[in-house]
Amino acid sequence: MAETNFEISKSRKEFGGIIFAFGLCEAFLIIGTVLSKSGMRILGIIASITFFTVCSFAVLSVFLFKVKVVDSTISVRTDLGRCYSFYISEISGIACEVLNDTEHGYTGRIKIEIKNQKLYLRQTMNRFQEMAGYILEKLESGEINEAAVSVDVKSRLIKCKNEKPFI
Numbered sequence: 001m002a003e004t005n006f007e008i009s010k011s012r013k014e015f016g017g018i019i020f021a022f023g024l025c026e027a028f029l030i031i032g033t034v035l036s037k038s039g040m041r042i043l044g045i046i047a048s049i050t051f052f053t054v055c056s057f058a059v060l061s062v063f064l065f066k067v068k069v070v071d072s073t074i075s076v077r078t079d080l081g082r083c084y085s086f087y088i089s090e091i092s093g094i095a096c097e098v099l100n101d102t103e104h105g106y107t108g109r110i111k112i113e114i115k116n117q118k119l120y121l122r123q124t125m126n127r128f129q130e131m132a133g134y135i136l137e138k139l140e141s142g143e144i145n146e147a148a149v150s151v152d153v154k155s156r157l158i159k160c161k162n163e164k165p166f167i
Contacts, residue, residue, distance in 0.1 A: 008067040008127045022055040096156035108160035132161040
């Protein structure tokens with residue numbers, strides 16, 4: 001059996017536009033603070049610092065989040081940088097949602113439950129389809145408990161594996 005080795009990360013396709021929008025909003029906050037009355041400047045400074053902090057965490061989460069799959073071990077680094085690992089046999093539940101609307105097109109989401117942890121993966125993430133195929137393969141081989149997955153989830157995973165999202 002061939003070794004399974006891949007990584008899932010958040011997509012950075014539209015990242016430049018998001019950075020530009022954050023920068024533009026921050027610039028307006030700073031300009032508004034400078035041009036405001038002296039009594040209101042402190043409020044502008046607080047708003048500017050808060051907005052910058054929140055946006056920085058949003059940007060960092062794109063770079064921090066990573067899921068690495070090596071054979072039967074899945075290692076996760078969350079949006080906040082916290083790390084944990086688990087074996088595929090430890091999965092206690094898998095849910096898969098397939099959404100199809102006229103505005104956003106087809107998207108899929110997978111939720112993997114392990115003891116007291118939940119891992120959420122979205123179709124917009126890099127290598128999502130490979131993960132859906134990996135889960136199906138491990139279900140077929142019996143490494144994931146059949147009770148963790150319903151028949152509906154299997155059919156949705158097949159759809160996630162085979163269809164490209166409209167992004």
